Amino acid sequence: MSLLRKRSLPSERLAFNFLLFLVGALFIVIAMRLWFLQVYKGDYYLQKAQDNVQRRQHIYAPRGLFLDREGRLLAVNEPSYSLALVREDTPDIEKTLKQISRWTGMPLEDLNKEFERGRRMVRSFENQILVSNLSFDVLTRVETDAPYWPGVKVVVQPRRKYLQGEVFSHVLGYVALANEQELAADPGLRLGDNVGKHGLEFAMESVLRGKKGLKQLEVDASGRILREHTLVQPESGQDLHLSIDLDLQTHIYSVMQGKTGAVVVMDADSGQVLAMVSTPGYDNNKFVYGITGRQWTELVENPHRPLRNRSIQNAYPPGSVFKPLMAALALEQPSIHPGEQVFCSGSYRLGNRVFRCWQGHGRVNMNRALVESCDTYFYQLGEKLGVDRISAFSLESGLGRQTGITLPFERSGLIPTRDWKRERFNDAWRGGDNLNLAIGQGFTQVTPLQMTRLTAAIANGGNLYRPSLLLEEKKLDPQPLPWKKETLDFIYQAMLDTVEKERGTARRLRTKDVKVGGKTGTAQVVRLMPEHKEDDPEAVEYWLRHHAWLISFAVNEDKRIAVTALVEHGGSGSSAAGPVIREIYDFIFSRKQESPQAAAQDD
Secondary structure, three states: OHHHHHHHHHHHHHHHHHHHHHHHHHHHHHHHHHHHHHHHOHHHHHHHHHHHHEEEEEEOOOOOOEEOOOOOEEEEEEEEEEEEEOHHHOOOHHHHHHHHHHHHOOOHHHHHHHHHHHHOOOOOOOOEEEEOOOOHHHHHHHHHHHHHOOOEEEEEEEEEEEOOHHHHHHHHOEEEEOOHHHHHHOOOOOOOOEEEEEHHHHHOHHHHOOEOEEEEEEEOOOOOEEEEEEEEOOEOOOOEEEOOOHHHHHHHHHHOOOOOEEEEEEEOOOOEEEEEEEEOOOOOHHHHHOOOHHHHHHHHOOOOOOOOOOOOOOOEOOHHHHHHHHHHHHHOOOOOOOOOOEEEOOEEEEOOEEEEOOOOOEEEOHHHHHHOOOHHHHHHHHHHHHHHHHHHHHHHOOOOOOOOOOOOOOOOOEOOOHHHHHHHHOOOOOHHHHHHHHOOOOOOEEOHHHHHHHHHHHHHOOEEEEOEOEOOOOOEEEEEOOOOHHHHHHHHHHHHHHHHOOOOOOHHHOEOOEEEEEEEEEEOOOOOOHHHOOOOHHHOOHHHOOEEEEEEEEEOOOOEEEEEEEEOOOOOHHHHHHHHHHHHHHHHOOOOOOOOOOOOOOO
16 A cells, blocks of 8 residues: 555646646736736727727717808708617617618618628717618607617707709709718718718818817716717808809799700909809709609709709800800901901802801991801801911910819810811811801800800900809909900900891890890701701700800999800700890899890891
8 A cells, every 4th residue: 555655646746736837827827818908908998998988979060151142041051860879889789770770761781781881980989870861750769769779879960951952053062971982081071971062062172061079978888978078169161152142043043944054144343153053953952861762863864964064064066156256366367357348148168068157148247247147257267267276266265174163073165176186086177177166166165154254354354264153252363365455345346236236136135224245156966957947946856956055245334244145955046045144134234124126036
């Protein structure tokens, strides 16, 4: 027995030492873990512990307001309610999402997608907005049941409201929820924030948005708020006073109902835009509240494209409103005299092609060619001047380039050149191209705003201003027209004669006690076949009808105003665009009834 006992002692000692080693190793592991948690990761877990009790939350800043030139409100903010989730306070996210689906009627599949999309963008213990713009009925249900659903929060946000809706839709644009690209590009944005998407809302986003505030919340174990303290007050966005006149804008929008087109009214002496109307419009409030798929489809599939601001985003052949510029270029040439006469038989032959005039005018000089809009006279000018001089002069006069107005997506239009045609069509510039260019047809394209800017420069003595929509901005970036004073005076008088003379194509604009000048234009969309030449415009398919232009200015004691109207597929500039501008002048100058001299339908 003693021998057996002696043999077992080393085994017992070995087991004891192994046990001692395990205890020591365990102690070391615990000590290292404690060091890792309390020292190395101490700050991290301290922050997590504080987040369980104290949290910081952003305070939304009201967006800057829009006001018209008289201080009347155009866009305001109103409270909106969104449903959010704090993931760390939600014991059963799947069950909670199902309940949110029952509250709101939003499909569970969509909610799950929204949750997964947003969780990557929202920090711990922050509100993750899932459903915006809660209706009153949904809000009532959520507020009643929310205490039984930990992690569910109702968040109050300012929501944009456009008081005039469609009337200012293309000028103001709209705001909508920031997408993933916008969130990633701007650290100041959070999930559920609205940003400008179009119009001035987009162009002036940094000024309108303001800065969020910050508050500290003390919460209990269930995430319920016990106390809160404001750390940083929010800063409201800057209000913007526009140069637009609310009454004038509203009146023009009503006059343009049933028409597709654009109207721009500009103060010729300052470059300020007094009205900018594009029809048809759209209700920009729908984008704020959350546009439905059906509503979006109706907008984008509408053949009249209501989302486009036709004043700057559509470019059209100018037709005869291009002729004052052509006449100005001719007057700058010592070899061309305005009194020189050309015979118009109703057509002009170049090679084996015949280019038609809208009527036979007989012998005409430059003034009469402008007043009665004789194409034949300008065909011959185009042949003499050539594309190189016409293009260069047009570009220097502000066409073929953006005006620089503070609105997104402005088109530059097109003033063609030899090189452009060669690159675009792999074809040389030809003689017939000069003739088409001279009457504003062919490849030439301009925007209504460009033509308004040019007309304002003719009225104010030759200053091209960058158009402005803000009341505080006047006479921006003045550039002189490349026209001599004698040239300006001649074109100015010819436009007055186009209204005042008996055969003037814009004579329906005659206004008592106000000097009015104008130029009509009828721009071909497609070349009509001979069988359509004598048709009533109403008998021609709508999409084949000509565009109707009228550029004009009005001068009285204290105002110089430029107005452009473009009616898509309206036919004659005189009959379609003329009544629009006449209504505008009657409104501006408080004229009660139309002048007794009625204008016949012509170019």
